[in-house]
Amino acid sequence: xxxxxxxxxxxxxxxxxxxxxxxxxxxxxxxxxxxxxxxxxxxxxxxxxxxxxxxxxxxxxxxxxxxxxxxxxxxxxxxxxxxxxxxxxxxxxxxxxxxxxxxxxxxxxxxxxxxxxxxxxxxxxxxxxxxxxxxxxxxxxxxxxxxxxxxxxxxxxxxxxxxxxxxxxxxxxxxxxxxxxxxxxxxxxxxxxxxxxxxxxxxxxxxxxxxxxxxxxxxxxxxxxxxxxxxxxxxxxxxxxxxxxxxxxxxxxxxxxxxxxxxxxxxxxxxxxxxxxxxxxxxxxxxxxxxxxxxxxxxxxxxxxxxxxxxxxxxxxxxxxxxxxxxxxxxxxxxxxxxxxxxxxxxxxxxxxxxxxxxxxxxxxxxxxxxxxxxxxxxxxxxxxxxxxxxxxxxxxxxxxxxxxxxxxxxxxxxxxxxxxxxxxxxxxxxxxxxxxxxxxxxxxxxxxxxxxxxxxxxxxxxxxxxxxxxxxxxxxxxxx
Amino acid sequence: xxxxxxxxxxxxxxxxxxxxxxxxxxxxxxxxxxxxxxxxxxxxxxxxxxxxxxxxxxxxxxxxxxxxxxxxxxxxxxxxxxxxxxxxxxxxxxxxxxxxxxxxxxxxxxxxxxxxxxxxxxxxxxxxxxxxxxxxxxxxxxxxxxxxxxxxxxxxxxxxxxxxxxxxxxxxxxxxxxxxxxxxxxxxxxxxxxxxxxxxxxxxxxxxxxxxxxxxxxxxxxxxxxxxxxxxxxxxxxxxxxxxxxxxxxxxxxxxxxxxxxxxxxxxxxxxxxxxxxxxxxxxxxxxxxxxxxxxxxxxxxxxxxxxxxxxxxxxxxxxxxxxxxxxxxxxxxxxxxxxxxxxxxxxxxxxxxxxxxxxxxxxxxxxxxx
Ligand SMILES: Cc1cc2nc3c(=O)[nH]c(=O)nc-3n(C[C@H](O)[C@H](O)[C@H](O)COP(=O)(O)OP(=O)(O)OC[C@H]3O[C@@H](n4cnc5c(N)ncnc54)[C@H](O)[C@@H]3O)c2cc1C
Ligand code: SF4
Ligand code: SF4
Numbered sequence: 001x002x003x004x005x006x007x008x009x010x011x012x013x014x015x016x017x018x019x020x021x022x023x024x025x026x027x028x029x030x031x032x033x034x035x036x037x038x039x040x041x042x043x044x045x046x047x048x049x050x051x052x053x054x055x056x057x058x059x060x061x062x063x064x065x066x067x068x069x070x071x072x073x074x075x076x077x078x079x080x081x082x083x084x085x086x087x088x089x090x091x092x093x094x095x096x097x098x099x100x101x102x103x104x105x106x107x108x109x110x111x112x113x114x115x116x117x118x119x120x121x122x123x124x125x126x127x128x129x130x131x132x133x134x135x136x137x138x139x140x141x142x143x144x145x146x147x148x149x150x151x152x153x154x155x156x157x158x159x160x161x162x163x164x165x166x167x168x169x170x171x172x173x174x175x176x177x178x179x180x181x182x183x184x185x186x187x188x189x190x191x192x193x194x195x196x197x198x199x200x201x202x203x204x205x206x207x208x209x210x211x212x213x214x215x216x217x218x219x220x221x222x223x224x225x226x227x228x229x230x231x232x233x234x235x236x237x238x239x240x241x242x243x244x245x246x247x248x249x250x251x252x253x254x255x256x257x258x259x260x261x262x263x264x265x266x267x268x269x270x271x272x273x274x275x276x277x278x279x280x281x282x283x284x285x286x287x288x289x290x291x292x293x294x295x296x297x298x299x300x301x302x303x304x305x306x307x308x309x310x311x312x313x314x315x316x317x318x319x320x321x322x323x324x325x326x327x328x329x330x331x332x333x334x335x336x337x338x339x340x341x342x343x344x345x346x347x348x349x350x351x352x353x354x355x356x357x358x359x360x361x362x363x364x365x366x367x368x369x370x371x372x373x374x375x376x377x378x379x380x381x382x383x384x385x386x387x388x389x390x391x392x393x394x395x396x397x398x399x400x401x402x403x404x405x406x407x408x409x410x411x412x413x414x415x416x417x418x419x420x421x422x423x424x425x426x427x428x429x430x431x432x433x434x435x436x437x438x439x440x441x442x443x444x445x446x447x448x449x450x451x452x453x454x455x456x457x458x459x460x461x462x463x464x465x466x467x468x469x470x471x472x473x474x475x476x477x478x479x480x481x
Numbered sequence: 482x483x484x485x486x487x488x489x490x491x492x493x494x495x496x497x498x499x500x501x502x503x504x505x506x507x508x509x510x511x512x513x514x515x516x517x518x519x520x521x522x523x524x525x526x527x528x529x530x531x532x533x534x535x536x537x538x539x540x541x542x543x544x545x546x547x548x549x550x551x552x553x554x555x556x557x558x559x560x561x562x563x564x565x566x567x568x569x570x571x572x573x574x575x576x577x578x579x580x581x582x583x584x585x586x587x588x589x590x591x592x593x594x595x596x597x598x599x600x601x602x603x604x605x606x607x608x609x610x611x612x613x614x615x616x617x618x619x620x621x622x623x624x625x626x627x628x629x630x631x632x633x634x635x636x637x638x639x640x641x642x643x644x645x646x647x648x649x650x651x652x653x654x655x656x657x658x659x660x661x662x663x664x665x666x667x668x669x670x671x672x673x674x675x676x677x678x679x680x681x682x683x684x685x686x687x688x689x690x691x692x693x694x695x696x697x698x699x700x701x702x703x704x705x706x707x708x709x710x711x712x713x714x715x716x717x718x719x720x721x722x723x724x725x726x727x728x729x730x731x732x733x734x735x736x737x738x739x740x741x742x743x744x745x746x747x748x749x750x751x752x753x754x755x756x757x758x759x760x761x762x763x764x765x766x767x768x769x770x771x772x773x774x775x776x777x778x779x780x781x782x783x784x785x786x787x788x789x790x791x792x793x794x795x796x797x798x799x800x801x802x803x804x805x806x807x808x809x810x811x812x813x814x815x816x817x818x819x820x821x822x823x824x825x826x827x828x829x830x831x832x833x834x835x836x837x838x839x840x841x842x843x844x845x846x847x848x849x850x851x852x
Contacts, residue, residue: 024799027512029514029537029540029541030532030535030537030538031514031519031523031537031538031540031541032512032513032514032537034514034519034522034523034526034532034538035512035513035514035516035518035519035522035523036513038496038522040496040498045496048495048522048525048526049525051529051531060512062511062512086513088498088501089498089513090498106511106512106513108511109511111511128511130501130502130508132502133502133508136777140777151498153498153499153500153501153502153503154498154499154501154502155498333499334556336499337497337499337555337556337557338493338494338496338497338499338557338559339493339556339557339558340557341497343493343496344496
């Protein structure tokens with residue numbers, strides 16, 4: 001494979017990489033440069049759509065073991081070449097984009113399932129495995145991680161760990177960071193480390209947490225052990241419409257503080273309710289649509305369901321029964337195919353954030369106000385779909401039906417909306433993000449979110465990656481020089 | 482540019498990740514450029530004039546095996562394989578077809594088969610009285626892969642014809658249907674070859690055409706009508722359907738299976754395209770003593786060993802072996818002793834990989850052994 005580049009130095013890099021992984025696993029092909037220049041972030045999509053050149057990797061490498069990853073890291077460190085880890089490229093924050101060129105490390109050939117421990121109910125797998133492939137293999141054994149994101153077929157285990165991803169059943173089973181037992185990672189100095197075998201102990205701080213959410217800036221996660229669960233005997237849903245969002249939030253809160261364990265609660269604001277009910281039921285309805293579900297042994301599910309129904313029925317409500325919930329479950333991935341998803345020339349962004357019950361409604365309203373008052377060309381919708389004992393996640397979205405024709409103008413407008421909305425969210429006690437991560441998109445706001453604590457994160461980054469080669473330019477860390 | 486007709490697919494796929502985990506090639510190679518999204522990005526650039534067909538992009542577009550799993554999975558009605566075939570025709574029209582593609586095309590045009598083997602050797606492995614008859618009920622179209630690479634499948638079928646006392650003939654001037662030319666990006670050459678064959682078939686005035694090759698079956702039933710080619714009033718059947726009919730009519734004596742367990746591999750044309758899933762299963766189900774098992778990936782979602790047109794294993798031998806290994810692993814998971822196929826090109830591709838626990842046999846061969 002020729003290495004088309006102005007610099008003959010890349011020839012050295014290429015040769016050394018081939019030495020590690022073989023010629024079939026290193027590419028400088030134009031096809032790969034195109035395919036790895038764009039992830040699920042709106043800005044590169046727009047840029048590509050408008051025919052503008054995107055930053056591309058110089059070389060793409062597909063290592064097949066942690067040892068190979070380690071040797072690739074050594075080469076990158078010696079050459080001071082940027083090393084960007086790419087799992088499925090389905091991240092929406094530009095996290096996997098090789099914005100400074102260099103080596104792009106695709107993890108998808110690290111895809112073996114190493115052990116299913118049926119005694120302890122854990123699974124150990126390499127992190128480049130596509131989540132759905134892992135899930136299908138577990139299903140054959142009657143097991144599941146219960147990590148059910150809409151991108152289950154698009155994204156890798158490593159990508160979810162790196163972004164602290166979440167699935168639709170997270171309210172009961174947790175986000176990926178709640179599922180992790182231990183992990184293996186390769187540091188930028190090529191050391192292969194393992195965290196402790198179990199996550200609950202008093203043997204020092206939890207190193208898992210250092211890598212969760214680190215978005216490839218601290219190293220490459222190469223292996224992970226996760227908890228798994230038996231497939232549930234039954235899964236049941238029920239839906240209501242409440243007069244307004246406030247009432248719906250109260251219903252969800254009561255279910256959670258009563259310490260019931262629903263696997264799903266989804267509450268839609270008035271705007272999304274109108275759209276959704278019309279699409280599914282073909283009728284117009286005002287209010288806030290709430291669906292929840294329980295899974296597990298039938299008798300336990302029935303009991304919890306009764307208690308949750310009693311909570312909802314004590315509030316002003318309209319009972320919609322179970323069909324809508326079941327329909328949603330059966331078609332939960334359909335909404336992400338292009339015929340349903342937002343797409344160019346629309347501009348859109350998912351402002352997922354999280355706060356306590358005391359604050360989440362204010363966060364929702366603050367962002368809504370920003371859109372309505374400052375960006376009249378945009379509309380705002382939201383739903384609340386991951387619930388904790390103390391609060392919940394808001395999945396808000398802004399949509400502009402026609403992004404400005406001029407790419408520069410479009411990007412500037414886009415970033416202004418993000419800044420204004422997220423600053424409003426932070427002011428009300430919300431965070432920058434709940435499960436999509438920071439990436440390139442939100443890095444500039446990290447210092448505002450963390451305050452002086454961001455300095456600590458910077459120290460950690462410098463200690464682990466003094467050459468700043470790991471995914472430079474992301475998470476608000478110093479960019480590549 | 483023919484890809485203009487596929488703009489909707491290209492514009493949807495370029496930013497969509499929803500079928501990457503089922504894309505045969507994407508899963509096997511791990512390369513983003515091999516997924517429908519990757520190809521969508523590339524073709525979008527071509528469509529808008531932001532890129533040219535350089536050698537790398539051309540290479541990517543000839544790596545897709547056209548298995549159609551993406552299309553089956555897609556809920557947006559997109560058709561990546563059709564977009565890829567259109568792109569190939571554009572590539573050919575620009576004189577940028579890779580050397581290997583041009584060679585296969587030349588061989589098809591010169592010898593009527595993609596291997597470049599002498600036309601005179603086509604039926605060399607077949608014996609029997611009266612294989613070529615003036616008039617017959619059934620025309621058996623073997624196809625290139627069966628004739629040159631898997632003559633045992635044809636031999637098995639001849640044995641079955643005889644056992645069922647079927648009135649059949651071969652076509653003396655048999656050659657490729659033109660399907661591989663179409664899939665490689667040579668629609669005009671494909672049309673010429675197809676027209677010639679259609680004429681010969683029409684002239685036989687047979688009532689039924691039977692072929693064991695799903696790519697040929699698809700050519701006769703979809704491509705020819707689309708090209709305006711008329712085969713006369715002939716009914717086209719895949720052997721699986723024909724054998725199913727013979728069994729239903731009681732034209733074959735009770736059958737005792739030689740193998741004890743089998744699993745059936747569905748394919749792109751017979752399965753995903755034409756929905757012919759049950760006839761081969763019914764045939765195997767009629768064999769006493771045969772335990773038929775299903776793979777997890779079966780019917781419209783069956784793994785692909787690269788079937789369309791039988792050109793994938795000629796173009797991409799290394800990838801073809803990887804695809805075959807994946808199919809064999811999946812089949813071995815059932816614990817069956819035989820992997821039953823309904824496609825000679827698939828059988829050839831699978832034979833290139835060692836899999837000690839499985840014997841790969843065409844449905845016709847399994848049936849013939851039970852006679
Ligand atoms: C249709 C669709 C639906 C989605 N739905 C959800 C959803 O329901 N829930 C959800 O959480 N997200 C969702 N996402 C977003 C996305 O799937 C997640 O962010 C996911 O975690 C990204 O994984 P990936 O393998 O694609 O990672 P990439 O996009 O390739 O990378 C993301 C980041 O992780 C880093 N990284 C990747 N692998 C490793 C590794 N092994 N070690 C270290 N760093 C690594 C990269 O450097 C990058 O910074 C959705 C995306 C799409 C396209
Ligand atoms: S074929 Fe459908 S699912 Fe696959 S990338 Fe294209 S639009 Fe998405
Ligand atoms: S036809 Fe098969 S190999 Fe080609 S893109 Fe679709 S799924 Fe992948």
